[in-house]
Amino acid sequence: MLRTLSIFLFLLAAAALSAAPDASRARLLAALVAPADQQVAAVRALVGLEDAALVPTLTAWRAAELYLVTTGTASPVPALLAPLPGDADGRLQALAVADGLPVKDPATGQPLTFAPKELKALDTTAPLRRAIRDVLEVAGVADPSPAVRRESIERLGQSRKADHLPLLQARLAIEFSPAVRSALQDAIAFIQLADPAVEVRLQAITDLAAAHSLAAAARFKEQIALPADAPGAASPVELAALKTAVKTIEDHWSRVNFFGNLFRGLSAGSVLLLIALGLAITFGLMGVINMAHGELMVVGAYATFVVQNLFAAAFGPGSLAFNFYFLAALPVAFAAAALVGLVIERGVIQFLYKRPLESLLATWGVSLALQQTFRLVFGPANVQINAPAWLQGGTALYDVAFAYNRLFVIGFAVLVVFGVWLVLNRTPLGLLVRAVMQNRQMASCIGVKTTRVNMLTFAFGSGLAGLAGACLSQLGNVGPGMGQLHIIDAFMVVVSGGVGNVLGSVAASLGIGVTDQLLQPVLGAVMGKILVLFAIILFLQWRPGGLFPTRSRSLD
Amino acid sequence: MSAPAKLSDVEPRFFTRAQWASFIVPTLVLALLLPLLNALLPADSLLRPSDFTLNLYGKYATYAVLALGVDLLWGYLGILSLGQALFFSLGGYAFGMHLLLMIGKDGQYKSDLPDYMVFLGYKALPAHWEPFYSFPFALAAVLLVPALLAFVFGWLAFRSRIKGVYLSILTQALTYAAALLFFRNDFGFGGNNGFTDFKRVLGADLNSPATRRALYIASIALLAAVFLLYRWLTRAKFGHLMQAIRDGENRVLFSGYATARYKLFVFVLVAAITGLAGALYVPQVGIINPSEMTAEKSIEAVVWVAVGGRGTLIGPIIGAIFVNALKSWATREAPERWLYILGGLFIVVVLFLPGGIVSLPTKFRTFLAKLRRPPSGPTAS
Numbered sequence: 019m020l021r022t023l024s025i026f027l028f029l030l031a032a033a034a035l036s037a038a039p040d041a042s043r044a045r046l047l048a049a050l051v052a053p054a055d056q057q058v059a060a061v062r063a064l065v066g067l068e069d070a071a072l073v074p075t076l077t078a079w080r081a082a083e084l085y086l087v088t089t090g091t092a093s094p095v096p097a098l099l100a101p102l103p104g105d106a107d108g109r110l111q112a113l114a115v116a117d118g119l120p121v122k123d124p125a126t127g128q129p130l131t132f133a134p135k136e137l138k139a140l141d142t143t144a145p146l147r148r149a150i151r152d153v154l155e156v157a158g159v160a161d162p163s164p165a166v167r168r169e170s171i172e173r174l175g176q177s178r179k180a181d182h183l184p185l186l187q188a189r190l191a192i193e194f195s196p197a198v199r200s201a202l203q204d205a206i207a208f209i210q211l212a213d214p215a216v217e218v219r220l221q222a223i224t225d226l227a228a229a230h231s232l233a234a235a236a237r238f239k240e241q242i243a244l245p246a247d248a249p250g251a252a253s254p255v256e257l258a259a260l261k262t263a264v265k266t267i268e269d270h271w272s273r274v275n276f277f278g279n280l281f282r283g284l285s286a287g288s289v290l291l292l293i294a295l296g297l298a299i300t301f302g303l304m305g306v307i308n309m310a311h312g313e314l315m316v317v318g319a320y321a322t323f324v325v326q327n328l329f330a331a332a333f334g335p336g337s338l339a340f341n342f343y344f345l346a347a348l349p350v351a352f353a354a355a356a357l358v359g360l361v362i363e364r365g366v367i368q369f370l371y372k373r374p375l376e377s378l379l380a381t382w383g384v385s386l387a388l389q390q391t392f393r394l395v396f397g398p399a400n401v402q403i404n405a406p407a408w409l410q411g412g413t414a415l416y417d418v419a420f421a422y423n424r425l426f427v428i429g430f431a432v433l434v435v436f437g438v439w440l441v442l443n444r445t446p447l448g449l450l451v452r453a454v455m456q457n458r459q460m461a462s463c464i465g466v467k468t469t470r471v472n473m474l475t476f477a478f479g480s481g482l483a484g485l486a487g488a489c490l491s492q493l494g495n496v497g498p499g500m501g502q503l504h505i506i507d508a509f510m511v512v513v514s515g516g517v518g519n520v521l522g523s524v525a526a527s528l529g530i531g532v533t534d535q536l537l538q539p540v541l542g543a544v545m546g547k548i549l550v551l552f553a554i555i556l557f558l559q560w561r562p563g564g565l566f567p568t569r570s571r572s573l574d
Numbered sequence: 575m576s577a578p579a580k581l582s583d584v585e586p587r588f589f590t591r592a593q594w595a596s597f598i599v600p601t602l603v604l605a606l607l608l609p610l611l612n613a614l615l616p617a618d619s620l621l622r623p624s625d626f627t628l629n630l631y632g633k634y635a636t637y638a639v640l641a642l643g644v645d646l647l648w649g650y651l652g653i654l655s656l657g658q659a660l661f662f663s664l665g666g667y668a669f670g671m672h673l674l675l676m677i678g679k680d681g682q683y684k685s686d687l688p689d690y691m692v693f694l695g696y697k698a699l700p701a702h703w704e705p706f707y708s709f710p711f712a713l714a715a716v717l718l719v720p721a722l723l724a725f726v727f728g729w730l731a732f733r734s735r736i737k738g739v740y741l742s743i744l745t746q747a748l749t750y751a752a753a754l755l756f757f758r759n760d761f762g763f764g765g766n767n768g769f770t771d772f773k774r775v776l777g778a779d780l781n782s783p784a785t786r787r788a789l790y791i792a793s794i795a796l797l798a799a800v801f802l803l804y805r806w807l808t809r810a811k812f813g814h815l816m817q818a819i820r821d822g823e824n825r826v827l828f829s830g831y832a833t834a835r836y837k838l839f840v841f842v843l844v845a846a847i848t849g850l851a852g853a854l855y856v857p858q859v860g861i862i863n864p865s866e867m868t869a870e871k872s873i874e875a876v877v878w879v880a881v882g883g884r885g886t887l888i889g890p891i892i893g894a895i896f897v898n899a900l901k902s903w904a905t906r907e908a909p910e911r912w913l914y915i916l917g918g919l920f921i922v923v924v925l926f927l928p929g930g931i932v933s934l935p936t937k938f939r940t941f942l943a944k945l946r947r948p949p950s951g952p953t954a955s
Binding site: 387394562 | 648654727730731733734735736738739740742743744746747748750751754755757758869873876877880910913914916917918919920921924925928
């Protein structure tokens with residue numbers, strides 16, 4: 019008997035689920051046109067109804083914007099009024115609640131139109147409006163979107179009304195999304211905190227502590243702070259449980275924050291590393307102060323912007339191919355920045371290899387001219403770069419959020435460092451580069467074409483700046499002044515890492531990035547940065563040559 | 575045709591008679607004649623320099639002092655400091671604090687507190703502001719605050735023999751950090767907007783022509799005094815030592831000189847004097863804010879020196895005036911071209927005219943000499 023009943027119920031549920039839109043819509047419509055004395059009950063019965071039209075319809079009803087449209091002989095149709103598209107007289111069409119389509123004249127088949135105020139809105143009474151409000155309050159629990167469900171469940175939990183308990187428990191039985199389930203459990207525990215039974219309350223406290231709910235911690239602290247004789251104060255047993263729970267939750271979140279900051283620090287360090295690697299090559303290996311390095315980075319960022327626009331024009335901004343524009347932009351950014359770098363080297367820097375201080379001034383002049391060019395070509399405002407879908411959003415592991423774009427930057431930096439190491443240490447070009455950097459005259463004497471090596475090395479370093487710019491375009495704003503923001507940090511990395519040393523740059527940029535991010539929550543963004551700068555100055559007292567100084571016997 | 579030069583001709587101790595004349599005459603014209611003409615001639619006279627012109631020249635004079643400092647460090651000592659604008663603004667801020675307190679109750683909020691403090695909800699004047707009611711204290715701060723910062727930074731940097739490009743980058747970072755700090759509201763120096771709306775100095779109305787003339791004369795006098803001081807320093811044995819440090823620090827070190835101390839002395843001295851210039855700059859332009867202490871401003875000052883001619887003392891003055899005049903012309907006529915002009919100026923001067931404007935006559939003369947005396951030797955057949 020029981021078994022037949024459960025099978026029957028299961029079939030019923032299955033039927034309800036498969037026919038959900040129609041069946042639930044019918045219940046909604048029935049409530050709208052129910053006789054006046056049964057209407058409040060009918061509306062209250064809508065609680066938990068899974069229907070997309072529920073919220074808009076009830077909201078309109080409460081605001082007196084729901085209408086009954088009479089069409090010929092048929093029974094009146096509940097409908098919402100909407101402006102008639104392309105009509106200048108301000109006439110309105112009626113969208114039926116049943117299917118969301120315009121109500122048509124049964125005789126002509128044409129949509130009916132109305133002048134404003136022609137129809138009279140459906141009446142509501144005070145008890146009815148209260149009923150509608152109560153239904154709307156919990157409507158989100160059955161919303162098709164998990165995010166909406168979660169938010170409204172959390173709100174119900176915060177309200178701590180015991181009336182919501184049955185609804186939430188019923189939902190928990192059928193909810194499938196893990197995130198919403200955990201929100202449901204939290205909300206239920208939250209409501210149970212006010213349960214008359216001590217065991218239930220203690221269990222709820224334990225549950226919330228295990229769920230690491232921050233809202234619960236705040237609530238617990240309030241309760242702990244209550245004087246012992248105040249109403250609602252906790253018993254000694256409960257108090258102990260509350261204190262343990264608060265500690266568990268706070269420990270958890272401070273760990274999460276620490277790892278989150280560590281991760282952000284690693285990704286900030288990776289960005290720094292990408293910028294500083296190019297600098298480590300042009301400044302470290304070649305001894306040239308390229309103040310235009312930041313602008314070369316901006317060239318890469320704008321190259322990404324141009325490629326993005328080309329892809330959007332060719333494939334459409336929503337298409338699948340558009341998502342791969344970034345992969346195409348990377349080599350373009352490298353090439354564009356390398357080309358600009360080549361021009362700078364030929365035009366200015368080749369004359370200044372023996373005058374490093376003056377190369378600083380001349381390249382600063384170049385950077386001014388480049389900035390102005392960006393302003394003239396791309397406008398003074400930041401340009402809009404849309405991250406491809408696979409770089410948006412993120413994932414969370416033990417509550418620590420990992421944004422995809424930051425993960426990507428870390429991975430990309432690892433790749434680039436490896437690539438630079440390969441080029442410098444495992445290719446003929448790298449051999450020549452190192453030879454020229456160690457002793458330009460000697461290399462020249464044994465037949466190395468030093469001018470060409472200089473040219474290529476500088477272009478390579480500039481190209482790396484372009485790659486950094488392409489990456490940065492996914493993390494922040496792209497504008498003409500963007501280069502200046504990062505250049506000083508990058509110089510600090512090269513100085514503190516030790517000149518002419520890729521490994522030093524890696525260590526220094528990660529160190530600076532992580533320290534910066536760990537200090538920021540404590541001291542604020544600006545003070546953290548300033549402290550890092552002073553730390554670097556002090557660090558150079560201890561090791562003037564940086565982390566990994568180049569050892570040399572030569573003296574000027 | 576030229577007699578062999580005696581050593582005393584090549585390096586006169588201080589000034590020859592002609593040099594004295596060429597120093598005193600322009601100084602007197604600028605410091606006395608122009609203000610007199612401005613004060614006595616009727617407003618429509620063609621010979622009368624306008625109030626605006628005097629104000630502009632006064633501003634240029636303070637810039638020239640800043641440039642002289644950059645030059646003493648860079649041209650004579652080989653230290654390219656990108657932090658000079660920081661010392662300039664620190665002096666400006668110190669004096670600005672005094673000027674701000676001198677507004678009294680005439681501010682927008684009719685309060686004893688400076689306007690921005692009222693706006694930010696301060697209840698009382700912070701303790702470190704109190705002494706700035708006193709003019710002598712403010713003057714001392716103008717000199718000592720930049721000097722102290724220069725001392726601490728210089729001591730750390732020169733002690734560990736950080737030099738050349740590294741020092742430039744570190745001074746740039748220092749400036750950057752300081753600007754970040756001053757941009758913050760809760761640092762207590764007016765944030766973005768800095769100090770402005772000054773009303774009076776030493777009881778005199780800042781907007782009256784007489785006060786403005788006095789400030790102008792003070793600026794020219796400061797420039798002349800600093801020029802003489804630096805001239806004396808560079809001509810003395812000390813000056814030779816500075817140039818020796820510039821050209822080969824290790825050799826000087828091995829000869830038994832504590833080069834770090836010499837460098838520190840010059841660095842601190844220049845910082846204090848630059849601070850003084852900043853203090854004179856602020857009442858003349860009527861505002862000081864953190865955008866004055868950015869690294870870009872420092873580099874701009876380096877350009878003045880490079881354009882004028884580094885390693886000479888007249889060069890920075892010419893450069894400061896020339897570049898700033900060019901800037902006010904360009905920002906008026908073609909604002910979008912100014913960065914191109916400035917950037918181009920950098921590149922051209924560094925690549926083609928390392929001696930700056932002051933080297934032009936010599937270059938021109940050698941060019942003429944070449945024209946007159948065609949190269950001897952076999953001509954092409």
